[in-house]
Amino acid sequence: MPESTNSVVVENLVKRFGDFTAVDRLNLNVAKGEVFGFLGPNGAGKSTTIRMLCGLLRPTSGRAQVAGFDVSRNPESVRQNIGYMSQKFSLYNDLKVIENLRLFAGLYSVPSAKLKNRIEWALEMANLKGQENLITATLPGGWKQRLALGCAVLHQPAILFLDEPTSGVDPISRRQFWDLIHHMAAEGVTVFVTTHYMEEAEYCNRLALIFRGKMVALGTPSELKRDSMTGELLFVDCEPLGTAVETLQSAPDVMDAAVFGNALHLVVRNAAVAQPRIEQYLRDHSVTVRRMEKIRPTLEDVFVSLTTTREAAEEHKP
């Protein structure tokens, strides 16, 4: 088995379904013990990528190595060393909690000496102790996800692939789930997570932003917020909001204006220069400005900025 400090190596990975290119020349490396986030809107190619890395789909071209094994040539060795949680809940609903756990313990050949302990551990971790005999279908969403995670790690894999593990789960459960992920990463497990929740992306060590099959940014959350944003961000608390956002679309200096909660985020080239000009502009259009200040961009701002730039670029392609 070739030695590598990287758990996952992806080189020029491409996946085409007929005419449609789902993943377009992806390149990345994930180090051992990293919590790596794969961020993007639905249909961006996240699930397709994860499925290729797990050996469930064959790449059209390009190469990927997981745990040192080539996903095209040795998918079975790959599977032995990873745990996978699919996007749609896919444990057996008519089985009891304990029965699902035993099933996956068997499928991953967890040795019988370790079996009892591992199952106990999984139940503890998933906070399902005492609920072993519940039929899985009756569990609330958050519990199901934890159970699925438990089933994926019974064999103590080196790498975990989680495809949107918290979709449809309440915020508290989501927080708890991420605590679990960090706990495992602390023990040396590499976690490859896809999500479309921007705030979850902040929990990752490193992120890749995916849009329409292409990677548009790669780095730690702070790096992305600092370096990938084109322009600076102005926070504007004003009234009436609707009029403001409409008129600002055609205002000078304003690259983008969007509603964020009860306020506006404006993307401008230079905040210091633009701020007084915009205040004037708004007053000219009968908008009362209560507060305006420069703020640090969130990942969502970064993402929107990157994708709109990309979209504009693609529109101008010949």
Next chain:
Amino acid sequence: MFGRLKQMLIKEFIQVFRDKRTRFILIIPPIVQMLVFGYAATFEIHHVATVVLDFDHSQQSRELISRFTSSPYFDVQGQLTNSRQLRDLIDSGQATVGIEIDAGFAQKLLSGQTAPLQVIVDATNSNTALIASGYISQIVLGFAQDAQKQRIGRIAPQLIEQIPSVELEPRPWYNPNLSSRWFFVPGVIGSLTLVLVITLTAFAVVREREIGTLEQIMVTPIRPFEFILGKTLPFFLIGLFDVSLIATVGTLWFQVPFRGHVSVLLAGSVLFLLCMLGVGLLISTVSSTQQQAMVTAFFFIMPAITFSGFGFPIATMPEWLQYCTYLSPLRYFLIVLRSTYLKGVGMEILWPQMAAMAGLGFSLLTVAILRFHKALD
């Protein structure tokens, strides 16, 4: 209301016809089944493998054998030389009938005694055995009568002109050649339709429940009644289409005559389809997964077809079972089918069957709809 209904119908038809597999299943299997049934399902016998052992070697014994040889029902494959051979051939299944003529056969016949004839019939298929035995009796009795005539002709020739004889003139009504096909083909139309409509309807509803789209539809303003109508109407139309398809293939390919009125058959089909829709819907209300629906449907379909008079006469079933068949819509539809095809009769004779199907259909649909309402609340 019609707007919503129309939308549901469109959706249903799209779902059914977009899937290549479903399209396939609605057309090819029914035609294939009709063809196979038409050719395979037969109780007629011909060319039954027969072997003969003649120890008498007389003119009479040869005459008797030749009657078997020339009969279309029997295929005399060879004359054997010892009993052992006869037994072995029947044991191994190579011969179904074995005839043994003992020495002295002709002599007994000529002297007015009873000449014995040994016949062995392989009754593993008891139906074939029964019919074959019947034909054997007929051939032998005919032979005996002729032998008797000859004797009288020799002994008292003046009487031979005047001796009376009574014969049976069989007149098969509706089916002059007594072709099995004419019996089965109308029956197949009924059975195939039953299977198709019940499974389609039951599946369609349960599938939505299993996948979860049922909930999504129920939160729209659609009313349960419209939903049911939207679900069943397409299958009603598909069922009607399939009845016509199978009937056309059956009639054109096998040339089973149609002597009645299409309108009568249509009325019967409509009523029968209503019953089947009711059954399908009912099944869907007691099943939460497609597997359960299939299994329940199967449980219903097997007895429904077996006890409908489709292949086996109801008259020979035990009394209590005969009473049960009154609950099977297929029983009535088969009567309608066979009567309009072969007997050419109309509503004046078939109204009891129509009424029965109407009654059953109404009850089934009512129960199904009530259950459906309950399930949704």
Next chain:
Amino acid sequence: MSFMRLLAVARKELIHILRDSRSLGIVVVMPVTLMLLFGYGVNLDLKHLPVYVFDRDGSQQSQDLLKRFQASEYFQIVRVADSYPAVTRALDDGDAKMGIVIPWDFSERISQGGQVQVQALVDGTDDNTANVAIGYAEAVVQGYSSQVQLNWLQSRGQSIQPASVSVQTRTWYNENLESSSFIIPGVLALVMSVIGAFLTSLTIAREWERGSMEQLISTPVTAMEIMLGKLAPYFILGMFDVAVCAFIAISWFHVPFRGSYWTLALSSALFMIVVLALGFLISVLAKNQFAASQIALLITFLPAFLLSGFLFSIEQMPIVLQWITRILPARYYVSVLKKIFLKGTPTAMLSADLIPLAVFAFVLTLVATRSFHKRLE
């Protein structure tokens, strides 16, 4: 191959079956139901056929003839009609299956000598019943005719002993010509088809439809382990059902069993493997439960019913169909069943049936294994 992984899959599959009472029902209740259905429902013997009589003569002789019909257990004179149309209408209605019409000069012709014919109008829609009925009617009339001739000869002072042939029929293997004995052994093939193919075809398709397949194939479990693990419980249940059916056949219906139990087990196991492999194959290819179940029924249950020799005799089918049955595993299984139940054929002589079964089992298992890929597309 990891036994642990296989066991994990098999255990999960067993839990699914046991927990779904509907599927459990089919495994436990269905064999019994099918046995009872076919044992009681299918009766091709004929008794008490309803007959209308139109006696134009009304003489002592015609009465004598009619008494013979009445005395026969095969016929029951339900009405003496007063017109020809009354008889035909009864046939149209279904009130009578046969109408006897005696000509007005019946007794006259008999006393004067010569031939006289009695018409038997037979409802030909059910050709099988018609054939059998005509056979019995012929026998009655011929018996009467012989008596008439005897009387006539005696009245002329001629006591010529009637030459007759007495047919001594021995029906082998099924002495009482019991329909149930002939049909029930084949029911095992039906039961196996349902459990082996029908149920199995749903299992893989269901995992695809629900999404659990994706999770399953992301683990190290191999395609072979998935296949064997999924099919093993059905195999065990199937063999259990064979035992149940054999028990019912022998103890309840008193179908003779003259062969070896080991051969029964062996042939059933082979056939079980065949239908399981087929079910698996269908499931892999069909991907949705509805299509899977329909195809399973079409290529396993239907052939077992129609073309296996279970009910309709293969020898009587058109040659093309006979050739087609050679590639049907059910044909060989039913053949073995009939031979070991009714004939007691020694195992060595069954190679012509057992070898094709074994070949089918081997080839289909191979194809099924190759067909399943642990991939999503």
